[in-house]
Each structure stands twice: as structure tokens, then as C-alpha cells.
Amino acid sequence: MAKAPVDLFAFAHAHRDEVVWMSQNTNTIPLHPAIEEAVQESLRSGEYRLYSYRPGVFGLPEAILADLSLDGYEVFLTNGGIEALYAVQRAFLGEGDEILATDPSFLPIHHQAEMSGARVVELPIYREPWKLTAEAVEAAVTAETRALLVIDPHNPLGISYPAEELRGLTEVARDHNLLFLHDVTYRDFNTGQHLATTWYPERTLLFYSFSKGPGLAGMRVGGVVGPPDLIREVRRFDTNVLGVNVLAQRAGLAALDTKEEWLPGLLETCRANQETIRGAVEKAKGARLPVFPSRSNSFVVDLQDTGIDPHRLEERMLLDHRVHVRAGDYLSKRFGSNFIRVSFSVPTEECARFPAAFLETIERLRA
Numbered sequence: 235m236a237k238a239p240v241d242l243f244a245f246a247h248a249h250r251d252e253v254v255w256m257s258q259n260t261n262t263i264p265l266h267p268a269i270e271e272a273v274q275e276s277l278r279s280g281e282y283r284l285y286s287y288r289p290g291v292f293g294l295p296e297a298i299l300a301d302l303s304l305d306g307y308e309v310f311l312t313n314g315g316i317e318a319l320y321a322v323q324r325a326f327l328g329e330g331d332e333i334l335a336t337d338p339s340f341l342p343i344h345h346q347a348e349m350s351g352a353r354v355v356e357l358p359i360y361r362e363p364w365k366l367t368a369e370a371v372e373a374a375v376t377a378e379t380r381a382l383l384v385i386d387p388h389n390p391l392g393i394s395y396p397a398e399e400l401r402g403l404t405e406v407a408r409d410h411n412l413l414f415l416h417d418v419t420y421r422d423f424n425t426g427q428h429l430a431t432t433w434y435p436e437r438t439l440l441f442y443s444f445s446k447g448p449g450l451a452g453m454r455v456g457g458v459v460g461p462p463d464l465i466r467e468v469r470r471f472d473t474n475v476l477g478v479n480v481l482a483q484r485a486g487l488a489a490l491d492t493k494e495e496w497l498p499g500l501l502e503t504c505r506a507n508q509e510t511i512r513g514a515v516e517k518a519k520g521a522r523l524p525v526f527p528s529r530s531n532s533f534v535v536d537l538q539d540t541g542i543d544p545h546r547l548e549e550r551m552l553l554d555h556r557v558h559v560r561a562g563d564y565l566s567k568r569f570g571s572n573f574i575r576v577s578f579s580v581p582t583e584e585c586a587r588f589p590a591a592f593l594e595t596i597e598r599l600r601a
Contacts, residue, residue: 241368242548243369245373245552252556253556254580254587256576256577257559257575258448258451258560259420259446259530259532260577261451261500261579263499263581266495267551270515271488273481274485276480276484282481286480286560288309291480294483294490295308297487297490298457298489302429306461308437309457310459310469311456312474313455314455316343317454317456317469317474318442318458320349320471321473322415322458323343323347325467328350328352328379330353332352332355333383333415334379335383336365337358337566338359338534338562339385339389340390340406341566341567342416343383343385344356354364356568357370358546360566360572364525366384372409375410381413382406384403384417386400387420387423387528389419389565391534392527392528392530394530404433405434411437414443418437419441421510422447422448422530423446423447423529423530423579424529424530433569439460439464441458443456444485446530447489447491448486451584453482454479455483462472477514492542505527506580506582508533508578510588511576515535515590523535531577532578532579534575535575535576536572536573537574541600543560543599544563544572547599548561550593550598551595557587557588557592560576564601
């Protein structure tokens, strides 16, 4: 597969104010003013001149548990959810262990497992029903399997698991004493979200992030939530004893305090943007949306029947139109040449630039 001749992310960052960021699952919809004010107040007070209190600014761990409607669990704050996943995998995986995951997936998590010497068993889901099933997981379990990773809603497909499906996955995990790693990074976009802790509280770890719903990706704040005994094991691999960015924590706390005010508008914008993108995809012969609607803030556009290289589409949409999408090989070694991922948590007027950019680029690359 031909690679882009320029560093597209360097180009995008160099032209940040011109680019529609549909490539990273970030959220560029304007922040609630209370979130910005919380950061400004932290700056004015000089709070950032001290190391932050390692367990978290007062009230933040409690607010996270309240957001999840959980009691009796602990919160371990990290620099984004990805750091939490790293610490957990270092704590519970070792040489020769196996972790079950999906393909496609957020592959940096798989790379982290490999750092611990574990082997990632990638179960293919780029086909109906576009998600894990209890039967497929059961068939993949071996004597070396130690954990099951479920990204829900899924990155990049945007599927989610209804209660009975998630329950079925937890039953397989319990039958084999597996650690259930439930990555709920995109839960704010899914009004019907369920947590694996409902059925498997003793061995489930939840991965939580402020990067997506509240739009704080660059601030790097998230964490892992779980039973005290599991969190105690994770803390053995805490390499950040001086705490998480205090400005980010203040922003996260303000985001939770005002969630009832900003979340409805976020969901409305994302629903409208999904329709805008679908309208364009339906006009491009050979392109399709395997999963619609998405329950996260992104989905994939399948390009197999167009004959177009996703890298070329990513390159030309960015360089010619300043609309940045992502080629699929970032998310799948097996299926990445089939699709692009498109994030739609962007302002409505920015999403409106997608149809012309997509359709013009498709026609240019067909020629």
C-alpha cells in the first residue's frame, strides 16, 4: 500500500486553524464556558505551581464514580485512558499470556500488551454483526488467556453492546476467570450504555477518559475504575507519582458538574453530522457505511468497491480541502486497506465541508 509522501499529521498541525479534525476522534465542538473558566481560575490561583494531589483534586474521583453510578470502587487517575490501559496490562499480563481483542481495534492498546510479553489474539469483526459475540470469544479462549478487551462503543466501527450481549461476554469471562477490560472511552455518545460491572463486578476494570465527550484530548486526563483489590495491583505500576495535570483535572471536574448542560447539544450535533456524512457517502458509488448510526463519535467508510487507496483519500482530502480523515491501517492490519475512519464530533459548519471534499476527492482518484 502506497504511503503518503508527506507527514500528514505534521501538515495538519501546522495548519491547525484551517483543518477540520475528523481523523483523531477528538471533539472540537466549543467547550461549555464553565470548563474554560475552571482552567482559567486554576491558572489565576497558581495551583499549577505545586504538584497535584496524587489521588486527584478533591471531588474528582467521587464525580467519576457518580457519573458511572458506581459505589465501592476506586479511581486511579492517569494521563488519559491510554496510560491507564498500559498500567493495567503491565500489572496483569506477562510473558506468554494471551489477551483477546478485536480486529479492527485501537491498535496502540495491543502494542502495550506486547510490551508485557503478552500475545494479542485479534478476533475479526469486520463483518456482520460487526462486534464480538460470546460464542466467538468462548471459541478463542485457551489455557493462556488472561484477559478480554472490549471497547464499547467500539473504535472505529461505532457499535455498542446491548445488555444481553454484554452480559454474555461477561459470563464467558467469569467461566474462565478472565480479567474483563471494559474500555468505555466513548460512553458519552451512547445513550444506552451498559457497564460490565453490572454482571462481573469482581474482575472488571473500566477505562474512563475526558478526551472525547468533554473535548479535553490535549489535556490528557482519564483513569481506570475498579474494585479496590485490582486497583491496588495497578498502583504497583504507577510511574507518575507526582500526579496528573491539575489544569486538566479542574477541567474534567467542571465537565462533570455541567454535563447535563452540554451533553444534549453534543449528541444533537453528532446526530446531525452523521446524517451529513451519510448523505455524501450514499452519493459516492462503491462507498458505504457498514455501521449506521454510530454509538461513538466516529464510524468507518468502506471503500473496497471504489478501488481507492484509503491513504490516497486521506492525503488528498487534507492537502486539497483541509479535511482530515484517517486511513484504516492505523486500526487494523488485516482490514485497514478497506476503509477510512471519520470522526464527526466537530462543529456543524465544519462537518458541512466534508461532502464536497469527499465527493470531489473520490471522483479525482477514480479518474
